[in-house]
Amino acid sequence: MLEVVDLACERGERRLFQGLNFSLKAGELLYVLGQNGSGKTTLLRTLCGLAWPAVGEVRWDGTEIRRLGDEYHRKMLYIGHLNGVKDDFTAFENLRVTGQLAGYADSEERALAALRRMELTACAELPGKVLSQGQRRRLALARLLLGDSRLWILDEPFSALDVKSVEGVQTVLSEHLDNGGMVVLTTHQEVEITSRRARHIHLSA
Amino acid sequence: MWAALRCVVMRDLTLAMRRRADVLTTLFFFVIVVSLFPLGVGPEMDTLRLMGPGVVWVAALLASMLSLGRLFSGDYIDGTLEHLVLAPQPLTVLVLGKIAAHWLVSGLPLVLIAPLLGLQYGLSTDALWVLVLSLILGTPVLSLIGAVGAALTLGLRGGGVLVSLLVLPLYIPVLIFGAGAVDAQVTGLGPQAHLSLLGAFLVPALVFAPWAAGWALRISLE
Amino acid sequence: MAVGQINWFKFSSPATFYPLAGKLIPYFTALAVVLTVVGLYLGFFVAPTDYKQGEGYRIIFIHVPAAWMSMLIYIVMAAYAGMGLVFNTRLSSLMASALAPTGALFTFLALWTGALWGKPMWGAWWVWDARLTSELILLFLYIGFMSLKAAIDDPRRAAPASGLLAIIGVINVPIIYKSVEWWNTLHQGATIKSSGTSMETTMLTAMLVMTFAMWMYTVAVVLTRVRCEILEAERDTEWVAAELSKSS
Numbered sequence: 001m002l003e004v005v006d007l008a009c010e011r012g013e014r015r016l017f018q019g020l021n022f023s024l025k026a027g028e029l030l031y032v033l034g035q036n037g038s039g040k041t042t043l044l045r046t047l048c049g050l051a052w053p054a055v056g057e058v059r060w061d062g063t064e065i066r067r068l069g070d071e072y073h074r075k076m077l078y079i080g081h082l083n084g085v086k087d088d089f090t091a092f093e094n095l096r097v098t099g100q101l102a103g104y105a106d107s108e109e110r111a112l113a114a115l116r117r118m119e120l121t122a123c124a125e126l127p128g129k130v131l132s133q134g135q136r137r138r139l140a141l142a143r144l145l146l147g148d149s150r151l152w153i154l155d156e157p158f159s160a161l162d163v164k165s166v167e168g169v170q171t172v173l174s175e176h177l178d179n180g181g182m183v184v185l186t187t188h189q190e191v192e193i194t195s196r197r198a199r200h201i202h203l204s205a
Numbered sequence: 206m207w208a209a210l211r212c213v214v215m216r217d218l219t220l221a222m223r224r225r226a227d228v229l230t231t232l233f234f235f236v237i238v239v240s241l242f243p244l245g246v247g248p249e250m251d252t253l254r255l256m257g258p259g260v261v262w263v264a265a266l267l268a269s270m271l272s273l274g275r276l277f278s279g280d281y282i283d284g285t286l287e288h289l290v291l292a293p294q295p296l297t298v299l300v301l302g303k304i305a306a307h308w309l310v311s312g313l314p315l316v317l318i319a320p321l322l323g324l325q326y327g328l329s330t331d332a333l334w335v336l337v338l339s340l341i342l343g344t345p346v347l348s349l350i351g352a353v354g355a356a357l358t359l360g361l362r363g364g365g366v367l368v369s370l371l372v373l374p375l376y377i378p379v380l381i382f383g384a385g386a387v388d389a390q391v392t393g394l395g396p397q398a399h400l401s402l403l404g405a406f407l408v409p410a411l412v413f414a415p416w417a418a419g420w421a422l423r424i425s426l427e
Numbered sequence: 428m429a430v431g432q433i434n435w436f437k438f439s440s441p442a443t444f445y446p447l448a449g450k451l452i453p454y455f456t457a458l459a460v461v462l463t464v465v466g467l468y469l470g471f472f473v474a475p476t477d478y479k480q481g482e483g484y485r486i487i488f489i490h491v492p493a494a495w496m497s498m499l500i501y502i503v504m505a506a507y508a509g510m511g512l513v514f515n516t517r518l519s520s521l522m523a524s525a526l527a528p529t530g531a532l533f534t535f536l537a538l539w540t541g542a543l544w545g546k547p548m549w550g551a552w553w554v555w556d557a558r559l560t561s562e563l564i565l566l567f568l569y570i571g572f573m574s575l576k577a578a579i580d581d582p583r584r585a586a587p588a589s590g591l592l593a594i595i596g597v598i599n600v601p602i603i604y605k606s607v608e609w610w611n612t613l614h615q616g617a618t619i620k621s622s623g624t625s626m627e628t629t630m631l632t633a634m635l636v637m638t639f640a641m642w643m644y645t646v647a648v649v650l651t652r653v654r655c656e657i658l659e660a661e662r663d664t665e666w667v668a669a670e671l672s673k674s675s
Contacts, residue, residue, distance in 0.1 A: 012581050013663065048291060051427050052583075074293035082284025088223040100212040101292040101299075353595060357588050361578045370574050371592060374567040375599050378606040385610065406602075417595060424587045 001025050002047070002151060002182060007056035009042045016042055017203050018055065026150075026180040027197060029173070031187070034203035040186040041081070041155055043203065047184060048078035048153050060151075074102075077149040081156050083140040087129035091120055091139050094128060099146050107146070114145035119168070133160040141169055144176070152176065154185040209294040213302030214309075220279075221310040227275060232314045235268040239322045250327045257326030258336060258387030265315050265340060265383075266376050269347040272311040273355040273372070274365050276303065277422065281359050290426060296419040304352045304415060312344035332387050335396045339386040342403040343379045349414035350375050356421035379406060441518055441657045442666045448650040455647035462640030469633035483547045488630075490540035492638040493533045494558070497565055498600070500530035500645060504572075505597035508590035518653075520586035521660065523593060524576055525652040529645050531569035537562050557611035561604045568596045582660065 001023060008018035016039030024030055032040050045051040047058055049065050049072065058065050065072045085094055092111055099107025115124050118138045123131060131139065137160045144152055152173075158166050166189075173183055177197075221228055242260045243253055280286035289299050319340050320333045328336065354372035358364040386399035470488030477484040504526040511520035541559050542552045553559070575592055579585035661667050 010583065012583070013660075015663075045427075050287065050290065050423075070293045070295065073291050076291075078287070078291055080284060080287060082287070084284035084288050086220065086283060086285060088220050093219075097212065097216050098288060101209065101288065101294060103208070103293060353591075357575060357592060358578070363578065367574055367578050370567070371571040374564050374571060374603070375595070377564060378599075378602050381606045381610045417591065421588065421591055424584055424591065427584060 001061055002184075003059040003062070004047070005057045005059065007043075007046065007058065008054045009039055009046055009051065010054045011039065011042055015054070020056070020201070020203075022199075022201060024151075024182050024184065024199075026182065027177050028182055029177055029198045030182075030184045031198065031200045032184065032203065033186075033200055038203040040203060044078070044153050044155050044184065044186065045080070048076055049073075050078070075149055076151045076153065077144060077147070078153045079140055079143065079155065079157060081159070083136045084143075085128040085131070085136045085139055088127060090125050090127050091115060091131065091135075092124040094139060095142055095146060098143050102147050104147060110146050114142040117145050117172070118142040119165075134162055134165060137161055138165055141172075144172065150180075151182045152184070154183065156186055156188070158187055158189050206295065206298055209292075210298050210302045210305075213289075213299050214306045217303055217306030218309065221306065228310045228314070231268050231272040231311045232318065234271060235264050235315050236318065236322065238264040238267060240325065243325065253326045254328065254391070257323060257328050258332070258384040258391075260326070261319055261322055261336060262339075262343075262380050262384040265319070265344060266347065266373070266380055268315060269312060269344060270351060270369055270372055270376075271365075272307070273351045273368055275311075276307050276352055276355045277359055278355075278364075281425075286422070287426065290422060296422070297416045300352065300356075300419045300422065301411075301415040304348050304418070307352075308345050308348040312348050315344060316340040328387070329391070332390050335390040335400075336387045338400060339383045339396070339403060342400060342407055343383040346379050346403070346406050346410045347376060349410040349418075350379075352418040353414055353421055356418045356425060359422070359425040379403065382406075441521070441661050442664070444518055445654055445657050445666075445670070448654050452647050452650050452654075455643050455650065459640055459643035459647055462636055462643060466633055466636035466640050469629060469636060474629045474633050475627060480548060483544070486540050486544045488633050488637050490537055490544055491634055492641050493540065494537040494562060495638055496641045496645065497530055497534040497537055497562065499642075500526050500533065501565060501568065501593075501600065502597060504530060505593040508593040512587055512590045512594070517586070517660065518657075520590060521653050521656045522649070523590060524573075524586075525649045525656055526645075527569055527573050527576070528652070529648055531566060531573065533641065533645075534562060534566040534569055538566065555611070557608045560607045560611070564603055564607070565600070568600070572596065 003023040004020055007020040009016045020043075022030070032043055034040050042051055046053050049058070060068055060072050060075065085091075086097075089097065092115065095111035095114055096107050099110050104110055112121075112124070115121050118141060120135065120138055120142065123135055123139075128136065128139075137157075141154075141157060157169060161169065173185075177183060239261055242256065246252060246256065277286060280289065289303075290296060292299065316337055319336055323333045323336050351368070351372050354368045354375075357371065358368045361367060382399045382402045386396040386403065389399055390396045466488065470485055474485070474488075476482055504523050507519045507523040507526065510516060511523060538559065541562065545554050545556075545559075546552050572589055572593055576585050576589040579588060658667055658670075
């Protein structure tokens with residue numbers, strides 16, 4: 001379970017938001033809404049431990065995430081707005097390296113399966129630099145299917161995706177929620193994910 | 206942990222092999238800088254023999270510093286650095302892997318070509334061996350210390366120049382004992398003391414530098 | 428124990444420290460002025476003329492204390508930076524960055540007076556003497572610290588990044604110093620020492636008084652500087668607004 005207690009975040013000298021409290025249980029989806037500059041990305045980066053909160057704590061199963069360290073990283077997957085695709089690696093190699101870093105012994109099989117699911121099999125042997133924006137985004141999202149992270153933190157996952165791919169990603173997210181996973185995401189597109197427990201927080205500047 | 210280390214080393218080596226030109230740039234820079242000095246100070250072999258070790262070492266310092274830009278910035282720009290930091294592996298190990306790969310593609314070639322450059326300066330065979338040995342022990346220390354500087358200046362305006370300000374003063378002990386080892390061989394004092402001190406720098410640098418660089422990366426990514 | 432902790436945190440809060448520093452500055456300034464006058468008087472008029480170097484040697488009453496201070500300040504700066512990193516106290520990081528320019532100033536002063544002293548003594552403005560070389564490298568370290576701090580716009584990143592650099596620097600200072608010393612003995616024989624191993628008591632006293640004068644000056648200047656930095660860092664808070672309306 002992810003818990004946020006009295007969280008305040010700053011960017012530079014500016015206080016973005018404060019007094020934020022919420023918790024996320026298995027099977028729950030959280031939309032983070034707000035205008036540009038309201039701190040959505042900063043909140044997501046704080047949730048995954050890349051940024052430090054100015055005040056307050058982020059806890060996983062009751063323990064502060066920085067204290068959990070790698071144990072938390074094993075259960076959490078963050079996809080920021082940078083795709084993290086290496087230009088000089090093929091799509092397949094990109095995913096395989098991610099899998100190896102996560103410590104999967106069968107990272108090749110996992111990478112192939114993830115590519116198939118994201119309908120990227122045709123590009124598997126193409127280097128990252130020739131992929132289109134939409135393909136790169138799908139490749140970034142394919143990391144979700146590599147392993148078994150419980151918590152997915154997604155910053156604008158649907159950007160640069162066409163309608164068909166958006167539907168595909170929606171299905172992936174719904175399945176993850178049905179399997180007891182958790183998703184935190186920001187989006188400015190009208191994307192509804194069929195879930196019994198979708199929650200919203202609105203960050204106001 | 207070893208698997209993670211191997212994975213990062215292989216990843217960075219593969220990437221470097223696909224951008225061979227970048228690797229060669231550092232090497233050519235080293236060769237050119239060393240070859241410029243005789244043009245500046247004149248071709249008298251006696252002077253050159255005295256200067257040789259120092260010139261090769263200063264050039265190695267500069268070359269290793271210039272190549273630092275590639276250590277983290279590529280991963281920083283395309284976002285894969287975030288993957289590394291958030292990977293369920295100790296960051297220190299991953300950073301050590303990156304430094305090791307970086308040394309293999311930018312430090313080791315300098316070591317291998319150094320004897321050739323030493324010949325230009327009329328160094329004896331014994332002196333050349335000591336030069337190679339001192340570079341083998343010293344250039345990894347340069348990569349390790351440099352990694353901390355590269356991590357601290359990640360994504361900053363003018364990061365390349367800034368990193369030289371941060372890192373070059375810290376390189377000085379390596380320079381003194383690296384060039385000193387060859388000098389000691391030439392003057393007949395024997396290079397053992399210098400070489401063992403270089404080794405003594407390498408051990409704590411291996412332990413602490415990846416850790417400090419990892420910490421600096423977290424600071425820079427925030 | 429509990430009381431001590433409360434006090435410590437109380438004064439580590441910028442809002443409490445700001446007025447306290449303001450009250451202390453005049454005292455330290457006065458002490459600095461008095462000690463400088465006394466120190467210079469002792470050094471220039473009371474201390475005996477050196478039989479070898481004549482009157483020129485008297486520059487050491489500025490050179491030596493400045494060199495001592497330059498190293499001391501670097502260590503203090505690194506200690507504050509370390510405290511800032513470990514306890515995440517903002518004031519420590521501000522103190523570290525306020526110390527750096529003064530430290531660099533003393534380093535520069537030590538180098539300059541070293542050159543002025545070297546000209547009559549060794550016949551050259553610059554000699555690759557171990558101590559002068561270490562002092563030069565120390566200046567590079569200060570410059571690196573200040574440049575890194577200046578290059579990072581976000582103060583939340585600047586403070587820990589420069590703090591980490593200061594700590595790495597301070598670990599390296601003894602190594603650099605020792606290696607420069609060794610390099611020097613190898614290349615020049617023994618390090619050039621100031622003549623006369625037995626120092627007159629008055630000379631030592633003058634030097635110590637000057638060191639304290641510089642120390643007091645450092646405290647006064649650093650407190651003034653840190654007050655500016657506090658205002659800048661806390662400009663959005665209520666107490667700063669109140670403070671500024673009071674003084675205008």
